[in-house]
Amino acid sequence: MKRFFGKVRPAEPEVSDAERELFGGPLRYDMGWSQHENARLDLTLASALRSMPALVGATLRMAWKADRRALIAVGISEVGQGVAAAVGLLAVNAVMHALLGSGSAVERLHALLPGLLAIATIAVVNSVLAGWSTSRAGRLEPLVERIATTQYLAAAVSVELEAIDDPDFRRLIDIAQYGPASARRMIGACVAALNSTISLVATAGVLTVLHPALLPMLILIAAPRGWGAMRVAQERYVSVMSWIEHLRASRLIGNLLTERTAAQEVRIHGVGPFLLGRYKHMARSAEAEQERLASSKAVTEWVAAALSGVAMAATYGTMIWLVMSGHMNLAVAGTAVIAVRSGSASLGALVMNINTLHEESLYVRDHGRFLTEAARHAIPKAGDPVPKQVRQVALDRVTYRYPDREAPALDQVTLTLPMGSVTAVVGENGSGKSTLMKILSGLLLPQEGIVRWGDSDITGLERSQVFDRVALLTQDFERWPVTAAMNIRIGRPGHDATPEDLQASVDYAGAGPVVAKLPDGLQSLLARVFRGAIELSGGEWQKIGLARTHWRSSTSSADSVLIVDEPTSALDPEAEIEAFSRIRRLAAPHRAVVLVTHRMSGVRHADRIYVLHRGRLAEHGSHDELMAARGRYAAMFDAQAAQYVPAGTVPRPTAPA
Numbered sequence: 001m002k003r004f005f006g007k008v009r010p011a012e013p014e015v016s017d018a019e020r021e022l023f024g025g026p027l028r029y030d031m032g033w034s035q036h037e038n039a040r041l042d043l044t045l046a047s048a049l050r051s052m053p054a055l056v057g058a059t060l061r062m063a064w065k066a067d068r069r070a071l072i073a074v075g076i077s078e079v080g081q082g083v084a085a086a087v088g089l090l091a092v093n094a095v096m097h098a099l100l101g102s103g104s105a106v107e108r109l110h111a112l113l114p115g116l117l118a119i120a121t122i123a124v125v126n127s128v129l130a131g132w133s134t135s136r137a138g139r140l141e142p143l144v145e146r147i148a149t150t151q152y153l154a155a156a157v158s159v160e161l162e163a164i165d166d167p168d169f170r171r172l173i174d175i176a177q178y179g180p181a182s183a184r185r186m187i188g189a190c191v192a193a194l195n196s197t198i199s200l201v202a203t204a205g206v207l208t209v210l211h212p213a214l215l216p217m218l219i220l221i222a223a224p225r226g227w228g229a230m231r232v233a234q235e236r237y238v239s240v241m242s243w244i245e246h247l248r249a250s251r252l253i254g255n256l257l258t259e260r261t262a263a264q265e266v267r268i269h270g271v272g273p274f275l276l277g278r279y280k281h282m283a284r285s286a287e288a289e290q291e292r293l294a295s296s297k298a299v300t301e302w303v304a305a306a307l308s309g310v311a312m313a314a315t316y317g318t319m320i321w322l323v324m325s326g327h328m329n330l331a332v333a334g335t336a337v338i339a340v341r342s343g344s345a346s347l348g349a350l351v352m353n354i355n356t357l358h359e360e361s362l363y364v365r366d367h368g369r370f371l372t373e374a375a376r377h378a379i380p381k382a383g384d385p386v387p388k389q390v391r392q393v394a395l396d397r398v399t400y401r402y403p404d405r406e407a408p409a410l411d412q413v414t415l416t417l418p419m420g421s422v423t424a425v426v427g428e429n430g431s432g433k434s435t436l437m438k439i440l441s442g443l444l445l446p447q448e449g450i451v452r453w454g455d456s457d458i459t460g461l462e463r464s465q466v467f468d469r470v471a472l473l474t475q476d477f478e479r480w481p482v483t484a485a486m487n488i489r490i491g492r493p494g495h496d497a498t499p500e501d502l503q504a505s506v507d508y509a510g511a512g513p514v515v516a517k518l519p520d521g522l523q524s525l526l527a528r529v530f531r532g533a534i535e536l537s538g539g540e541w542q543k544i545g546l547a548r549t550h551w552r553s554s555t556s557s558a559d560s561v562l563i564v565d566e567p568t569s570a571l572d573p574e575a576e577i578e579a580f581s582r583i584r585r586l587a588a589p590h591r592a593v594v595l596v597t598h599r600m601s602g603v604r605h606a607d608r609i610y611v612l613h614r615g616r617l618a619e620h621g622s623h624d625e626l627m628a629a630r631g632r633y634a635a636m637f638d639a640q641a642a643q644y645v646p647a648g649t650v651p652r653p654t655a656p657a
């Protein structure tokens, strides 16, 4: 019994060897997000029915916002169809009475005619109304999907970077993507549910008039089917939720096998057949889950149909008894048979539609929960304006620890970036350089200490204005699949630009020869995503990235910070020397340049060099001061210099003091 009436629980499928080998264990969504938020996913029938009005209300509000006239048209046509169904049953009753009444056959046929005419007219009216409703609902559905998708995307881009890095939040982003399509389907299900409710109310009214005992019997027929459909939907939802990580991993493997970036290793290292084998293993465990669901659905539906059949037999038995005992005449019984049939069909349809609504509403609820969580993690819009002139940006004993890490990535770091200066940040891998850049740019806020723009604490400033003052060029900068011109202009997309306007940035970055090679110059489509697009080499892309940074910097005259993180990793030696001197030239009076690089030759001309070690500031000073101190910096510099000169002419790297 518990199998059928107990709570729906996630199945515990076998873990495939492939999962263990690739991911260290099973990948299952543990519904942690909802539990973590004290909002346990409650899949009982009562809770479904309780939460549904709010979710249906939210979808209808969206539809109202999208096109209220279309929504009103749908409402009117559905109510009209319900009324037509009731009038149709009354006409059937009149036909039955005429058919089974007294008089000759010809007289009875004459008496039949008005009823038959009414039935035909009602059928025509019904089909006109149904067509009207379908066309209006067809307009509403894509509009609602568009609104929900826009809400989803807008929320996703407005959250703090910390939320994007949080695996739980990422999972929520993943599951919420199904919401917009579900909202679209909910419109159709709402319309169908409204239709079947109205026809059911009409039929129930007629049945009650015919005999009061018929209504409860009708409900008894439909109830088991309602329960069955709801149970199947819940099992399917729990399964989708439990397997979402598995699905994501399978998709990831599929993408890796087809992505351009992995194509070389996939072929040369033989990764293709290896991953394909693992993909098949993982697909097999997902198929086993599908099979389990299908069997469970078959059993549930069989039990529901059996219970419904018993109720149907009891109803017809009661009607026979009522006729035999003289409590119901034959014409009424004839109408009742038709009414019970159409009523149980309406009730069945209503149950199916409520079930669809319930299933879709689970995804719409995830979408809603994502919007709420995204709002909670949104970058605040309020704040003081950033003064145009700030003279310097400074970090004062800043500490930052990633949520899932014990050790801080930055520990009590203090540094100053005066406008017009070049500051270099160096340190071993994992020493905290990128984290420092995220703190500087306002993408992360410090847990301890203060970041100051001039005299203002960054936490009190309007963050979008802080972002507006930061230009970023990282080694993994985005290679947008758009034209070369747009790839540069996107550095400040709100600023209109003709190709001529962008020429200064192209020249600055030394990207002239790159653009000259393109078939349509700056109008050429880049990145091999679309047909006819041109792929650039890593170094050529880096020049385009540098032009983008220049365009961003040159379109603002307010004090700003330019952060360049390994900007020359893909450049040839000549281009690298040239790029470092260009970056230095960007340190205009109203700009502070921060340079993160492992290329020690690029940092020696910086005004000030900060050395990070395990998140702490180990030393700082000019190149000459740091070399004289013979600390970590001197050790790193000597280690690189030793690669370029004959052995013996440069002191061998020593351990830091």
Ligand SMILES: Nc1ncnc2c1ncn2[C@@H]1O[C@H](COP(=O)(O)OP(=O)(O)OP(=O)(O)O)[C@@H](O)[C@H]1O
Pocket: 165, 402, 403, 404, 405, 409, 427, 428, 429, 430, 431, 432, 433, 434, 435, 436
């Ligand atoms: N999103 C994150 N979540 C958790 N820990 C992180 C995250 N990003 C970085 N870390 C950790 O923070 C520490 C500092 O990382 P960071 O990327 O700032 O170093 P880095 O100096 O830029 O390294 P590299 O020279 O290799 O680029 C590392 O221990 C890293 O594992």
